[in-house]
Amino acid sequence: MSEQFRFSALYQTRHTDTFGGTPFVHMGVLFALTELALVEYDRAVGVSAEGGVLRFNVRSEARFLSPLHWQEGARVQMRCARLRGTRVSFQCLVSSATTGKPIADVWHDYAYMDPETGTPRTPPNLDAIRAAVLAFEAPGSVETE
Numbered sequence: 001m002s003e004q005f006r007f008s009a010l011y012q013t014r015h016t017d018t019f020g021g022t023p024f025v026h027m028g029v030l031f032a033l034t035e036l037a038l039v040e041y042d043r044a045v046g047v048s049a050e051g052g053v054l055r056f057n058v059r060s061e062a063r064f065l066s067p068l069h070w071q072e073g074a075r076v077q078m079r080c081a082r083l084r085g086t087r088v089s090f091q092c093l094v095s096s097a098t099t100g101k102p103i104a105d106v107w108h109d110y111a112y113m114d115p116e117t118g119t120p121r122t123p124p125n126l127d128a129i130r131a132a133v134l135a136f137e138a139p140g141s142v143e144t145e
Contacts, residue, residue, distance in 0.1 A: 005077035009037045013070045024067040034092040037076035047132040049123035059109040065102045073097035082143040086112040086120045
């Protein structure tokens, strides 16, 4: 695992994850795997938003590096790259679980929001979230305000 990533999760991929009659996993599946990994990241860090506030994806970006054969499975490495107010960004590296070959670089940007109004809202435990993330990640690796 790359030293910049302290979190990693393994996922099986299936033949139904492929596209266009090829044996290669669809990029949409790779995005979904990074979202599943984010749930596990929250568990590893030990804290998530409280008070009815949810973390909503506001932007995602991917750079495809190489195809992933469905039989290889995927490793998702993840780190929190930025914490700014009610915004948080994660960087992910998806690689082959079998060979370690890099498959995709993925970035996700999120905002903490009130699901009823769709407006930004600070979780009542934001300080605890920030402290847990900063303690989990490598010192100095997370951009903050």
